[in-house]
Amino acid sequence: xxxxxxxxxxxxxxxxxxxxxxxxxxxxxxxxxxxxxxxxxxxxxxxxxxxxxxxxxxxxxxxxxxxxxxxxxxxxxxxxxxxxxxxxxxxxxxxxxxxxxxxxxxxxxxxxxxxxxxxxxxxxxxxxxxxxxxxxxxxxxxxxxxxxxxxxxxxxxxxxxxxxxxxxxxxxxxxxxxxxxxxxxxxxxxxxxxxxxxxxxxxxxxxxxxxxxxxxxxxxxxxxxxxxxxxxxxxxxxxxxxxxxxxxxxxxxxxxxxxxxxxxxxxxxxxxxxxxxxxxxxxxxxxxxxxxxxxxxx
Amino acid sequence: xxxxxxxxxxxxxxxxxxxxxxxxxxxxxxxxxxxxxxxxxxxxxxxxxxxxxxxxxxxxxxxxxxxxxxxxxxxxxxxxxxxxxxxxxxxxxxxxxxxxxxxxxxxxxxxxxxxxxxxxxxxxxxxxxxxxxxxxxxxxxxxxxxxxxxxxxxxxxxxxxxxxxxxxxxxxxxxxxxxxxxxxxxxxxxxxxxxxxxxxxxxxxxxxxxxxxxxxxxxxxxxxxxxxxxxxxxxxxxxxxxxxxxxxxxxxxxxxxxxxxxxxxxxxxxxxxxxxxxxxxxxxxxxxxxxxxx
Numbered sequence: 171x172x173x174x175x176x177x178x179x180x181x182x183x184x185x186x187x188x189x190x191x192x193x194x195x196x197x198x199x200x201x202x203x204x205x206x207x208x209x210x211x212x213x214x215x216x217x218x219x220x221x222x223x224x225x226x227x228x229x230x231x232x233x234x235x236x237x238x239x240x241x242x243x244x245x246x247x248x249x250x251x252x253x254x255x256x257x258x259x260x261x262x263x264x265x266x267x268x269x270x271x272x273x274x275x276x277x278x279x280x281x282x283x284x285x286x287x288x289x290x291x292x293x294x295x296x297x298x299x300x301x302x303x304x305x306x307x308x309x310x311x312x313x314x315x316x317x318x319x320x321x322x323x324x325x326x327x328x329x330x331x332x333x334x335x336x337x338x339x340x341x342x343x344x345x346x347x348x349x350x351x352x353x354x355x356x357x358x359x360x361x362x363x364x365x366x367x368x369x370x371x372x373x374x375x376x377x378x379x380x381x382x383x384x385x386x387x388x389x390x391x392x393x394x395x396x397x398x399x400x401x402x403x404x405x406x407x408x409x410x411x412x413x414x415x416x417x418x419x420x421x422x423x424x425x426x427x428x429x430x431x432x433x434x435x436x437x438x439x440x441x442x443x444x445x446x447x448x449x450x451x452x453x454x455x456x457x458x459x460x461x462x463x464x465x466x467x468x
Numbered sequence: 469x470x471x472x473x474x475x476x477x478x479x480x481x482x483x484x485x486x487x488x489x490x491x492x493x494x495x496x497x498x499x500x501x502x503x504x505x506x507x508x509x510x511x512x513x514x515x516x517x518x519x520x521x522x523x524x525x526x527x528x529x530x531x532x533x534x535x536x537x538x539x540x541x542x543x544x545x546x547x548x549x550x551x552x553x554x555x556x557x558x559x560x561x562x563x564x565x566x567x568x569x570x571x572x573x574x575x576x577x578x579x580x581x582x583x584x585x586x587x588x589x590x591x592x593x594x595x596x597x598x599x600x601x602x603x604x605x606x607x608x609x610x611x612x613x614x615x616x617x618x619x620x621x622x623x624x625x626x627x628x629x630x631x632x633x634x635x636x637x638x639x640x641x642x643x644x645x646x647x648x649x650x651x652x653x654x655x656x657x658x659x660x661x662x663x664x665x666x667x668x669x670x671x672x673x674x675x676x677x678x679x680x681x682x683x684x685x686x687x688x689x690x691x692x693x694x695x696x697x698x699x700x701x702x703x704x705x706x707x708x709x710x711x712x713x714x715x716x717x718x719x720x721x722x723x724x725x726x727x728x729x730x731x732x733x734x735x736x737x738x739x740x741x742x743x744x745x746x747x748x749x750x751x752x753x754x755x756x757x758x759x760x761x762x
Contacts, residue, residue: 208562255747262501266701267746273694274740380694384505388566395560424581427574434567435553439560 183301189409190304191366196389196401197311198358201318203387203395205327205351206334211252211268212359212386214275215245217378219360220367221279221286224295227368234298238364245360246353248275253352257345272383279375291374292367299369307365308402311358316398327351359386392433394440403441470604475723481611483719484618485676489692490699490711491625492543492669498706499642499662502564506546507670507696508689509572514539514671515678515688516583522590532617532675539671540664546571547663552656572689579686588684614676621672622712625665629708634661642706701742702753714753 195212202209223241226232232240248271256267279286286292318324326347329337334344367373385408393404411429415422437443489511496504517538521531550567598609629635637658640648648655677692678684699718703710745753 203562208565252743259746262497262503262705263746265503266697266705267743269697270701270743270746273698274743381690384565384569387562388569391560391562391566395562421577421581423577424574427570427572427577430570431550431567431574434563434570435550435557 185409185413187299187301187304187369189406190301190308191362191369192386192389192405192409193308193402194304194311194362194365195359195386196393196405197308197315198355198362199386200315200390200395200401201351201358202355203390205330205348207257207348207352207355208265208387209268209352209355210265210380210383210387211249211271211356213378213380213383214268214272215248215356215359216363216366216382217272217275217279217375218245218248219363220373220378221292222360223364224292224367224373225285227296227298228292234368238361238368241364241367242357242361245363246357248360249353249356250349253349253356257348257352269380269383272378272380276375276379279378286375289375291372291376293372295367295371295373297368297371299365304365304369307361312398312402319398323347388430390440392430392440394442397440397442400440400442407441471727473603473605475727476720477605477607477611479720479723480716481614481680481719482723483716484615485673485680485715486695486699486719487712487715488618488621488669488676489673490696490703490715491622491708492666492673493696494700494703494706494708494711495625495638495662495669496666497700498708499638499659500551501706502551502561503568503697504546504551504663504666505565505569505693506542506572506575507666508691508693509575510539510542510546510667510670510689511674511677511692512579512684512686512689513542513575514674515684516579516674517671518675518678519588519590519684528593532672535671535675536668537671539674540668542575543663543665543667543670544660546667547660551663552659572693576686576689583686585686589682590679590684610679614680617672617676621669625669625708628665634658638662638665698742701746704753710753717753 195216198215199209199212219238219241221241222244223237226237226240227234252267252271256264256271259267280289282288318327326337326342329340329342330344330347338344363378366377388408389404390401391404392408393400393402397403408430411426412422415425433441489507492510493504493507496502496507514535518531518535521534522528526534546568550571551564554564554567600607600609627635629638637648637653638661640651640653641655641658641662645655648658673692674688678688695718699711699714700707701714702717703712703714
């Protein structure tokens with residue numbers, strides 16, 4: 171039995187690592203989405219975390235853990251810096267401003283040759299990230315998200331999500347709540363970037379563009395933004411599917427696209443909405459209400 | 469001085485294709501308040517439609533018509549398959565973004581399957597060889613034709629939007645879907661028409677840019693999508709004249725920064741500028757006053 175398990179891990183550890191990494195990013199976005207922040211800044215945050223941590227380990231000789239922490243902290247700082255002005259923008263402008271942020275970071279990474287290696291990227295990064303690091307990070311983030319939802323803060327955020335004007339009138343500081351969630355999201359994405367860099371031996375500016383940012387949004391949205399397990403399910407699904415479709419490279423992209431389209435069309439509330447609809451009638455009404463307010467706002 | 473004029477010529481011809489592409493993006497945004505991430509794939513599709521038509525020996529104007537129609541049909545397909553279904557099922561606005569990106573990937577995969585991954589080129593024609601030297605400035609016939617075609621498409625779109633009944637319907641839906649329903653505008657068909665127009669513009673831009681750089685590849689759309697988003701930020705979301713001005717502006721910024729600013733960090737300056745614009749004038753550079761959408 172144990173032999174079987176170790177063999178399983180030996181052959182699938184890459185995929186497990188990738189699933190966990192994507193889940194981590196997914197939870198970063200989950201926090202942002204829980205306050206209606208449709209952020210495309212993920213690529214930028216991950217780049218900040220990745221380059222900073224790699225600089226710390228390879229140039230400054232930091233141990234692994236402080237380097238990851240430094241990367242995450244830098245990304246959180248970035249989130250704080252852009253969050254203050256950007257959060258004043260309304261929905262779509264917020265999205266585009268975060269997109270512009272990701273592009274700025276990507277282009278800086280492309281041109282700051284002495285630190286980022288320019289277009290070629292950085293090779294032969296020491297591999298420090300172990301599967302248990304990733305699993306621990308995901309577990310911690312899930313625990314934090316779980317406690318947050320049950321705290322005053324979480325209820326305030328839920329109110330902001332439903333209607334920020336009403337929340338504001340009830341005494342919730344909408345701006346500070348959004349900003350702190352955005353910073354937390356930046357921190358998690360930065361940590362994920364740092365972990366990813368020390369997992370893949372290589373980072374380049376191409377890893378952190380628009381596609382990366384939208385992919386990250388796909389995990390919680392496909393899984394369901396109202397369910398705690400949503401990002402995990404979404405990330406595992408979108409990571410495993412390409413592996414299952416490995417038999418043809420191009421057909422894989424086509425089938426992958428078709429499946430994502432099908433999920434979006436048939437489960438518009440995300441994959442986890444299946445359970446909610448069946449098991450908790452009240453919750454289903456809640457999501458309908460949320461959809462109605464959304465419609466009324468737009 | 470001659471460098472300046474040369475870059476001006478290059479920037480204007482490049483910017484005109486950006487403007488054509490961005491008009492489509494901004495049109496969809498103005499009507500539906502969504503960003504269609506598949507717009508870059510329609511751009512790529514249009515380039516291949518035009519390429520195949522040119523290889524069949526069709527004259528350039530007909531090939532362009534094929535690219536227009538092909539891009540438009542792809543646009544309609546995205547509306548019929550994704551956006552209409554999502555609206556009917558009451559899906560979240562975010563779902564459209566995810567689904568349209570998935571559709572774009574599907575189309576990139578399909579293009580790889582059909583046309584292969586290698587870069588392809590348009591068959592050589594007089595258009596590409598003829599050029600003039602005026603006071604040290606080299607002007608290609610292709611650049612002139614490109615600019616004229618782009619201007620024609622802009623005029624055509626302006627005419628359709630301002631003067632035709634379908635244009636009036638599109639503007640009504642953009643103002644408010646409910647109002648449009650009350651006054652008897654067929655909303656579904658109007659949105660379909662909008663997607664056709666946007667797809668056709670993307671397809672045309674694909675053929676134009678494919679000719680300008682003489683490169684057609686399955687991956688050409690992703691870069692363009694980033695540029696399209698940039699332009700609609702510059703011009704203001706949903707603002708068609710703004711997209712035209714923003715397109716030319718981006719084209720000029722790109723070529724001039726290559727020529728004058730040291731090449732490192734030039735894009736960073738551009739995107740940093742956009743970031744600042746979003747903060748200072750979120751309705752685009754060309755908005756007269758802060759107009760809050762109800």
